[in-house]
Amino acid sequence: MQRFALIGAGFIGSVHAHNLAAHPEIDFKLVYDIDPQRAAALASRHGAKAAATLDQIFGNDGLDAVFIASSTDSHAQNLRLAADARLAALVEKPIDLDLETAKATVAYVERSGIKAMVNFNRRFDRAHAELKELVHSGRIGDLALLQLTSRGPALPPLDYLKNSGGQFLDQAVHFYDLARWISGQDPLQVHAFGSALSAPEIAEFGDVDTSISSLQFPSGAMAQIDCVRHTNYGYDERIEALGSEAMAASERQPSGHVSLFQGQHAQSHGLHGNWFDRVQPTYAASLGAFVQALDEDREVPVTLREGLKSQAIAQAAVRSIATGHSEMIDYSL
Known part of the structure; x- marks a missing residue:
């Protein structure tokens, strides 16, 4: 079982929460959002717990991976935090709207050696x-x-x-x-x-x-x-x-x-x-491909x-x- 946390409880976060909870090889543990009530409601619907702070995710040794579905301006920072915490990361596009910031983030994450994938779901x-x-x-x-x-x-x-x-x-x-x-x-x-x-x-x-x-x-x-x-x-x-x-x-x-x-x-x-x-089915398929890459310890598809x-x-x-x-x-x- 891959132990997952989700960051972001908006519309697309709710889609990912459903797929995380439904995947047979995922233990969906935590949800974080800048709106604590929204995080709590989404977590409750899918048998997970709400995290009050990001530290409860990135400082948690009981996790294997994080799904980053937060606001676009937070993707790069959350990817860096995942790299520091040695958590595999699946992130919604873009890494950052500023290409130079995105490049610096990719270099930082690659040096950490974690598995990290961009969710270009239409490939699936x-x-x-x-x-x-x-x-x-x-x-x-x-x-x-x-x-x-x-x-x-x-x-x-x-x-x-x-x-x-x-x-x-x-x-x-x-x-x-x-x-x-x-x-x-x-x-x-x-x-x-x-x-x-x-x-x-x-x-x-x-x-x-x-x-x-x-x-x-x-x-x-x-x-x-x-x-x-x-x-x-x-x-x-x-x-x-x-x-x-x-x-x-x-x-x-x-x-x-x-x-x-x-x-x-x-x-x-x-x-x-x-x-x-x-395109709804492609989100579950993308997540499944990411989990398979973690299970088989091979390069992520994207x-x-x-x-x-x-x-x-x-x-x-x-x-x-x-x-x-x-x-x-x-x-x-």
């Missing part, structure tokens, strides 16, 4: 994983083009957007990671375009809600990623991989799989009403360094919006 989507295996097996020939789509049904609250780091660091970064993972290559440069179409007011703090990113890989293959914060037809996530011999696709997924045919009319399900309903690479692409995309030109991507630690 079954369809995306099958697509990646088709590409790597050579079934589609030489990869020429990746097309990735992420379109959300509703704009997040403005308070969230102001602190999210912007669309490239918050939303598109998942698909930069998928592009790297599926292609097996680190893109050399990115050219990004973006506009605030659904919510012009977010332009006041430098954000966009509709964007396209074009990536070029060392092989000459390319990727295009379109991200939209607000649609009127549901949550749409899909990937196509075009090769020299075939095309493979991880299709958009409907909210149900039964259709009704009656006379000349047909009725079928639309898309999921929100992003969470579409290292902190890989998280840095995807963030470096996002930062280059932000620069591209500002300059209007393609930007080279710097992966140096």
Whole structure:
């Protein structure tokens, strides 16, 4: 049994708490949040105990791992505390919104030798994983083009957007990671375009809600990623991989799989009403992969360094919006 503590009892923390409690190889022991009542309520629902301070987690020799799902501005510090306490760590992205702070944190954690993983959960989507295996097996020939789509049904609250780091660091970064993972290559440069179409007011703090990113890989293959914060037809996530011999696709997924045919009319399900309903299973799968790495004492599936690479692409995309030109991507630690 891996003995876990959870830091963060907000929405995503509650998702992780459910999965921690449900995993058969996890002893879910503690929950900490800056709001003690919220921590106590979440802990009570899942048979854990609330920690009054972070010291009760990082000074506890009865733990093996910590899941960091606290506010973004605390991720780096909590990772450093986990390194000092020799606790394995699974952390929500990003490590820190400031790339230099994130790099320094990764170097610090790597020196400690703990196992630490960034929760790029979409790698654990079954369809995306099958697509990646088709590409790597050579079934589609030489990869020429990746097309990735992420379109959300509703704009997040403005308070969230102001602190999210912007669309490239918050939303598109998942698909930069998928592009790297599926292609097996680190893109050399990115050219990004973006506009605030659904919510012009977010332009006041430098954000966009509709964007396209074009990536070029060392092989000459390319990727295009379109991200939209607000649609009127549901949550749409899909990937196509075009090769020299075939095309493979991880299709958009409907909210149900039964259709009704009656006379000349047909009725079928639309898309999921929100992003969470579409990707919810990937959170449990990601946690399971992390636990398996701990059990088998092997490298975690998504290292902190890989998280840095995807963030470096996002930062280059932000620069591209500002300059209007393609930007080279710097992966140096």
